[in-house]
Amino acid sequence: MPNSQSFRFGKRPFVALSALAASLASPWVISDTILEEVIVTAQKRSQSLNDVGIAVSAFSGEQMRNLGITDATDLANFTPGLHLTESGVTGVPVYTIRGVGFDDYNANSSSTVGIYVDEVSLPYPTMTRGEQFDMERIEVLKGPQGTLYGRNSTGGAINFISNKPSSEFDAGISLEYGRFDTFRSEGFINGALTDSINGRVSFAYTDSGDGWQDSVSSDETLGRLDKTALRGIFDWAATDNLTLQLNAHWYEDKSENPAPQYFAYVPLVPELAPFFPPPDVSQQADLSDPRSADWSRDFTPQRDNEGQGASIRVDWELNGMTLTSISAYERFDREESNDWDGTPVENLDVFMATEIEAWSQEFRLTSDGSGDLSWIVGAYWSTDEVTESWEAFGSQSTIYSGIFGSVDTRYNQNADTAALFGSIDWQFADNFRLNVGARYTREEREFEGCGYDVDGGLAFLYNLDFGPTPGFSDRTVLSSTTLSQGDCVVIDPSQAQLFVDEVTGVSTYFSGASGVFDDSFTIENLSGRVGLDWLPNDDWLVFASVGNGYKSGGYNGAATSTWTQLEPYDEETLLAYELGFKATLLDGSMQFNSSAFYYDYSDKQIVGFINDPVFGLLTQLVNVPESDITGIETELEWQPLAGLYLRFGAIWLDSEVQEYVGLDGVGNVRDFAGLDLAQTSEWQYNGLASYEWGVSDSLIMRASVDVNFKDSYQSAIDDNPLFFVDDYTIWNSRLAIGAADGQWELAFWSRNLTDEYYYTSANLSNDYWFRTAGQGVTYGATFNYKLN
Known part of the structure; x- marks a missing residue:
């Protein structure tokens, strides 16, 4: 959904359809103006994107490479309704789709948006920071997922689908060099190992010699990258109707974490402010320069993270049915330090050591879809364990009162989930199709934790x-x-x-x-969806649906002073109503999709506050009893002439808290009814234009530009201007020359072309308030080569 300020009058769009969802045409040569069909598996079966009566945005692997999408965090720049930031500076991504998100910095909290890699769930957001490479496509499903997916979610789901092996030999390599001495390489090799076994091995490596942030008080830099990832997928056709697929993967991330920018001093214990003053002006970041930052000298923000996993998929073709089994294991380990206050002062520095193990098993039986009735039934089971120790250093904060220097919060959480699900598609008339799905889930969580003295x-x-x-x-x-x-x-x-x-x-x-807090709870939930599709002809799909989903409750993994803060928060539920259409127009050269939706949100989970009699304002996970979201989303994809490709999109959101009384960010009790939900822009647009032309019989050139805009929003349910995040517009460009047969390509690119200063969150860390600034302009070149 594009947006550039040239498309706006003031804060509103000139034309709603002028928002662009970035995407690029896959083939080098566009010989006609017929749009390429996109196949997705959003409903656990292969379907054309335009035949699915749900809101989905999809990106091919070629589009990902051209747009620079290498991990889940990049998606927000190109997907209508998807907003992504990090909760503070803890390394925990916060995924928000259509205003539904959970801004919690604890590693043990589930996301409102399910993340799946090759149909395997990554149950906690901090596990999703690994690079995504050698991808076939990404699918972003919008709205509550209460039927087919392994873990119920209220916001939606993001599916990463890797390229699978084939019998034909091919290989490829991509080399990239950019600003800050950044080098990235990615490659794969694919082909038959025996008559019945195919394999594909791929890798990605990123390293930068320089950090992109400059210290205000020294000559040091921060933000150096050091990432490595490997994956191997092997297919075995055991018999004519039985296939097995092994997927093994590993990644390591030893990068430096960026520092936030300090911008305000609000002491939590005002009486002690004279003893713990804010940093000198000379040690404060320039809030107009994204590279300007600072951090504690003896506490460099950095990470030593490792993720690994494996899955075995079995598909057994029966008489008109397929039985599928997916068995998976995922492990994530991290040691990570972060400077939360963005200054050389030790107001709040944090070191985290986390271990996560997750096992899952899914069985499903799927009809072949040959008649008017298609169905899926299945069962899902998972168990996971989160163990974390995080030490918070705050010797120069008012809340620590000069009495102690740090506190170590340690906890262990176990979660077991079991579910039964089913879905039916019934073509009960020539032009009408009914979809009904349901899911029963039972979940148990156990938690024990405490804050431990460190220095006496x-x-x-x-x-x-x-x-x-x-x-x-x-x-x-x-x-x-x-x-x-x-x-x-x-x-x-x-x-x-x-x-x-x-x-x-x-x-x-x-x-x-x-004493150690020790508790457990059990949740049972029945969720589902009913959808009606009207197909007046081959070019139109009109759909209406009502469905609900839930997100499990949980426990507060943050630093606490009393058991009251550790009491579990309740599950949240969302009832969604949606009406939309998908239209193929102008002889197949245009695809126009739009939908309107209303979300009735109950017990939304947020990070609130508790006024502790000893330490003052501390965080606590709480529920917002009632809120709602209304929105309209539009995407327009058009190939008006050979070589020219456009895709536009926009989303408008109106969110409102209906009922919630709690503490604000400075400790006052207030009624929040009438305020917007956090991380929810009223307007969001992004888009792309790409043009290809022949230079000679064997050479093709392509020029493209993409843009994304996010309107202003609050980082919390609070109208305090300290939580305010300003709107921003980011432009990217690319110029490439390559072989007409697609064998090689040399591209020159720039991201954040105008060097726009922007930040994605504003929050507090003890006495200091900080902003998380985005990266300024970067540029470089990429060379791709394929051998087949």
């Missing part, structure tokens, strides 16, 4: 006598448990007591007893 200061604070409470007690102590260095220091307030010494008569009030 926290234990000292909880053992400290705060003096008398007039008319009630002679002494006041936080914990009835005597604590020492290294102990668990989180209070169970239900064990508060007034103790009177029988000998001295001195009364002591203990706020509670310190």
